[in-house]
Amino acid sequence: GQQVMQIPQYQHVQEGEDFTTYCNSSTTLSNIQWYKQRPGGHPVFLIQLVKSGEVKKQKRLTFQFGEAKKNSSLHITATQTTDVGTYFCAGSRDTNAGKSTFGDGTTLTVKP
Amino acid sequence: EAQVTQNPRYLITVTGKKLTVTCSQNMNHEYMSWYRQDPGLGLRQIYYSMNVEVTDKGDVPEGYKVSRKEKRNFPLILESPSPNQTSLYFCASRRTGGGEAFFGQGTRLTVV
Numbered sequence: 001g002q003q004v005m006q007i008p009q010y011q012h013v014q015e016g017e018d019f020t021t022y023c024n025s026s027t028t029l030s031n032i033q034w035y036k037q038r039p040g041g042h043p044v045f046l047i048q049l050v051k052s053g054e055v056k057k058q059k060r061l062t063f064q065f066g067e068a069k070k071n072s073s074l075h076i077t078a079t080q081t082t083d084v085g086t087y088f089c090a091g092s093r094d095t096n097a098g099k100s101t102f103g104d105g106t107t108l109t110v111k112p
Numbered sequence: 113e114a115q116v117t118q119n120p121r122y123l124i125t126v127t128g129k130k131l132t133v134t135c136s137q138n139m140n141h142e143y144m145s146w147y148r149q150d151p152g153l154g155l156r157q158i159y160y161s162m163n164v165e166v167t168d169k170g171d172v173p174e175g176y177k178v179s180r181k182e183k184r185n186f187p188l189i190l191e192s193p194s195p196n197q198t199s200l201y202f203c204a205s206r207r208t209g210g211g212e213a214f215f216g217q218g219t220r221l222t223v224v
Binding site for chain 1: 154
């Protein structure tokens with residue numbers, strides 16, 4: 001079945017440093033989504049990428065979808081303590097299908 | 113306010129005692145899904161539903177049942193819970209065709 005691998009599992013940074021998490025799928029994806037889950041909270045949608053090579057920005061967050069639509073990354077510039085949480089990617093092979101596979105997540109801690 | 117509501121938020125039960133976790137959404141979404149979250153394993157999809165009376169298995173359906181008699185509700189049923197079903201459960205909904213998924217607050221289930 002479809003597998004989505006996410007690395008690293010944990011990342012500890014000093015406030016102000018950059019952070020990147022990577023997501024790799026065993027199969028070509030129709031789309032990929034990114035979510036953030038604060039400690040004790042529920043996943044909250046950040047963005048969806050659909051097009052090959054797509055790059056989207058949200059303030060200090062930059063999301064990329066690979067040319068082959070099998071990998072993606074989330075980069076945070078100049079981390080802040082409010083960025084703490086676990087970041088998940090979730091991929092679907094078919095936009096109209098119901099199955100989605102989540103990566104195991106990258107847990108980010110930020111030292112003030 | 114757009115929301116997905118799960119009940120109960122916390123539940124401790126004994127092995128073999130049937131239970132139901134309810135999920136309701138107020139956004140008229142066609143698609144609903146159940147996930148379980150375990151440490152180090154990310155979110156794994158249990159069942160999903162593309163619309164009323166249409167349900168399908170996710171990656172870890174064993175030991176669970178669902179029903180979708182109404183668009184807004186998607187209950188998760190554990191006919192005979194076992195300790196390995198101790199987990200954090202999330203319900204999510206979105207419109208058909210992908211895009212932002214809205215998650216409930218989660219249900220922390222302990223089976224002893």
